[in-house]
Amino acid sequence: MNTQKKTTEEAGIDGRVLARRNEIKVLRALHRFGWLRTKDVAAIVWLPWSSKPDGAPNLVPHRAPISALRMAQRTLKRMKLQRQVLVAMAPDGGPLYALSEAGARALRDMGIDADSGKDLLRTFSVSHYRHRCIANSLAISGLLQGYRVSTEREVSRGLWPGGEAGIAGKKPDALLRSGEQWYWLEVERSARNARDGDTLLRWLGHMRGQVFGIPRAPVAPGAVLAGVIFICRPSFKNKLERALLALGWTREQLKALIMFETALYSLEDITFR
Numbered sequence: 001m002n003t004q005k006k007t008t009e010e011a012g013i014d015g016r017v018l019a020r021r022n023e024i025k026v027l028r029a030l031h032r033f034g035w036l037r038t039k040d041v042a043a044i045v046w047l048p049w050s051s052k053p054d055g056a057p058n059l060v061p062h063r064a065p066i067s068a069l070r071m072a073q074r075t076l077k078r079m080k081l082q083r084q085v086l087v088a089m090a091p092d093g094g095p096l097y098a099l100s101e102a103g104a105r106a107l108r109d110m111g112i113d114a115d116s117g118k119d120l121l122r123t124f125s126v127s128h129y130r131h132r133c134i135a136n137s138l139a140i141s142g143l144l145q146g147y148r149v150s151t152e153r154e155v156s157r158g159l160w161p162g163g164e165a166g167i168a169g170k171k172p173d174a175l176l177r178s179g180e181q182w183y184w185l186e187v188e189r190s191a192r193n194a195r196d197g198d199t200l201l202r203w204l205g206h207m208r209g210q211v212f213g214i215p216r217a218p219v220a221p222g223a224v225l226a227g228v229i230f231i232c233r234p235s236f237k238n239k240l241e242r243a244l245l246a247l248g249w250t251r252e253q254l255k256a257l258i259m260f261e262t263a264l265y266s267l268e269d270i271t272f273r
Contacts, residue, residue: 019075022071022075023078023084024106024110025044026041026045026075026076026079026085026097027084027085027099027103027106027107027114028107028112029044029045030085030097030098030099030103030117031099031104031107031112031114032151032153032154033136033139033151033152033153034098034117034120034132034151034152034153035088035096035097035098035117035120035121035132036097036098036136037090037094037095037096037097037133038069038072038073038076038094038095038097039062039064039069039072040062040137040140041072041075041076041097042064042069042071042072043062043063043064043068043140043144044140044143045068045071045072045075046064046067046068046071046072047064047068047144048144049143049144049146050144050145050146051146052146052178053145053146053147053176053178054145054146056183056226056227056259057141057142057145057147057176057183057229058141058145059138059141059229059231059261059264060141061137061141061264061265062137062140062141062144076095076097079103080097082102083100083102084099084100084102084103084106085097085098085099085103086098086099086100086116086118086121088121090129091126091129092129096121098116098117098118098120098121099114099115099116099117100116100117100118101116101118103116104116104117127189127190130189130266130267130268131173131187131189132152134187134189134231134265134267135151135152135173135174135185135187136151136152137265138173138174138185138187138231139151139152139176142174142176142183146178147176147177147178147183148176148177148178149174149175149176149177150172150174150175150177151174152173155171155172155173155175156171160175161175161177161220161223162175162220167219167220168203168206168207168219169203170199170203172184172185172186173185173186173187177223180218180222180223180224181223181224182220182223182225182226183226183227183228183229184225184227184228184229185229185231186228186229186230186231186232187231187232188230188231188232188233188267189232189267191235191236191239197243201243201244201247204228204244204258205247207219207225207228207257208253208257210225211224211225211256212253212256212257225257227257227258227259228257228258228259229258229259229260229261230258230260230261231261231262231264231265231267232261232262232267233262233267234262237260237262240258241254244258
């Protein structure tokens with residue numbers, strides 16, 4: 001998907017042509033993300049994208065205006081009637097959209113190796129839903145800021161620079177790239193067990209050696225790790241900082257490589273009363 005900026009030329013485009021352009025943008029977004037909420041589609045398709053990032057990522061969740069939400073609702077309703085998209089009910093009661101076989105076929109006709117998202121909508125836990133919503137929101141915010149983005153769906157399929165193997169055996173929940181700089185995003189909704197915690201500490205230790213070694217080593221060809229960003233609770237932040245300091249990290253190294261966001265996103269499961 002290219003930078004999306006409304007131009008004065010759009011005023012002269014036939015409405016049907018413009019509608020089809022927007023439908024293709026929706027299909028491409030669903031292919032990249034797996035499934036999306038209405039507000040996600042509104043942000044991706046109807047909000048402007050920066051041409052390039054300005055500094056470190058701003059993780060504030062995207063907010064599509066009412067006009068964009070209405071455009072997204074009308075477009076998705078039309079695409080549902082055309083059987084280009086599938087719709088299911090999310091755990092919080094809102095609709096989720098994914099590619100239908102017809103929508104995937106339309107992308108394949110354009111040379112994009114797309115598949116139906118029917119299996120993605122069949123079963124997922126509330127925990128998985130909340131995790132994916134946050135990861136998608138982070139990726140969308142990155143797109144709007146001009147980053148090259150690897151979504152959680154793309155990463156899970158090996159369709160990102162780290163491939164199937166990952167980087168030192170690990171994959172992010174989203175990756176933001178600007179030139180040679182990589183920002184690695186991790187959504188931590190719950191405490192890790194001891195084994196997973198030790199694995200994370202070893203991986204961070206490996207990245208510390210790459211970043212602060214002399215000479216500085218790339219994490220992948222032409223890429224340097226600019227930061228690892230955790231979206232987490234304050235308790236996770238405090239525990240991880242204590243563990244890293246105990247392993248010999250300096251506070252300067254922590255500040256230079258690791259960032260925490262503990263307030264912008266709700267990490268609680270949806271509750272039903």
